[in-house]
Amino acid sequence: MTLEKKMAEIDSALRLITKLAASNCTQYDESWRKVNDIIRIAEEKLAIDMQDHPAPAEFFKNPYHHTPAREVYRLPNEARAFVGALIECKELPPRSQTRIQRLYKKVNSTRRIKGYYKWYGKIREDLIWALSSKNWPTLSESESEIPIGNMTLINQTDQDPAASIKTVQIASNLYKSSGIAGLSKSLYGNVFLVSSIANKKTTMAWYNPNTDQIYVIARKRWSNQQEHTVLHELGHRFWRKFAGNDRKEEWISHHRTISGKVELGVGDLVPTTKYTITKIEYKTTHLIDEKGEAAYLPTKKLEQLQRELKYPTLYSAQNYEEHFCEALGLFLQNELKPPHLEAFERVWT
Numbered sequence: 001m002t003l004e005k006k007m008a009e010i011d012s013a014l015r016l017i018t019k020l021a022a023s024n025c026t027q028y029d030e031s032w033r034k035v036n037d038i039i040r041i042a043e044e045k046l047a048i049d050m051q052d053h054p055a056p057a058e059f060f061k062n063p064y065h066h067t068p069a070r071e072v073y074r075l076p077n078e079a080r081a082f083v084g085a086l087i088e089c090k091e092l093p094p095r096s097q098t099r100i101q102r103l104y105k106k107v108n109s110t111r112r113i114k115g116y117y118k119w120y121g122k123i124r125e126d127l128i129w130a131l132s133s134k135n136w137p138t139l140s141e142s143e144s145e146i147p148i149g150n151m152t153l154i155n156q157t158d159q160d161p162a163a164s165i166k167t168v169q170i171a172s173n174l175y176k177s178s179g180i181a182g183l184s185k186s187l188y189g190n191v192f193l194v195s196s197i198a199n200k201k202t203t204m205a206w207y208n209p210n211t212d213q214i215y216v217i218a219r220k221r222w223s224n225q226q227e228h229t230v231l232h233e234l235g236h237r238f239w240r241k242f243a244g245n246d247r248k249e250e251w252i253s254h255h256r257t258i259s260g261k262v263e264l265g266v267g268d269l270v271p272t273t274k275y276t277i278t279k280i281e282y283k284t285t286h287l288i289d290e291k292g293e294a295a296y297l298p299t300k301k302l303e304q305l306q307r308e309l310k311y312p313t314l315y316s317a318q319n320y321e322e323h324f325c326e327a328l329g330l331f332l333q334n335e336l337k338p339p340h341l342e343a344f345e346r347v348w349t
């Protein structure tokens, strides 16, 4: 090996080490120093200006009587970089999430700043508080990337990922042992664990078909419902990328067949019960049992039951793909009931 070659090798190894060491916190450290310097100067000037103004609120309302420290003009840009780096680098203390979100919104606002003192007055307390993040623990790489089989759970929250790890692990195991050909091919790539603030509160997981990415909302506790949602979302990936065309065709025709089924009427047995319908009114459905005893059911309930009987869940009625994902989730959780179970098994197992 020539000397040049050896030097080049050492050089590239060094570059790799530098790259590894340069975590998100390099940006944080740098912008913390800049923001800290600006604020120190601004607060000093402010203390002098405010000597004749005992009420800070009034002082900041009147932006034209004072010229802020020149450094403050640089603050909007620096503060934006600082808050962004802070979120990437630091573990947020409990109950600080809202305050950070508010600050993040303020510094990323696209509104033109009219008076810098006024703007500074609105942001200074939160920003000074955010500077104390210097002492917060740093997000460690090992904690934020958790391998689960062929997948990697990437924790983008400050929350304990234990419940989410369990959810994805169970989903992965159920996919592997399903008996459905090719289903476990869907287990790959990154699963992003995100904070519930990022999306609607009711969403538990979702799949972006354009980027082929799976997102899971961080929750404190494992729940059957969230597990179902993860199974459902991975089902979209399977349907779009791996499910065989002949099976898909079969499923689509199954979906179309049941969407045209007749509704329950007088004389019909209410399925899964011992009651027969005797009369359907706008609000109340009249029933009798085997002994001829009368009973009642809100008609709304009967309608819901009819929809549920056609499909495994109400949401399945959306389209054949959603119907598949819903049925798949229930099937894997051992909760798919006849006659849906037979239909599902006929096509997919």
Ligand SMILES: [Zn+2]
Binding pocket: 232, 233, 236, 322, 325
């Ligand atoms: Zn869906």
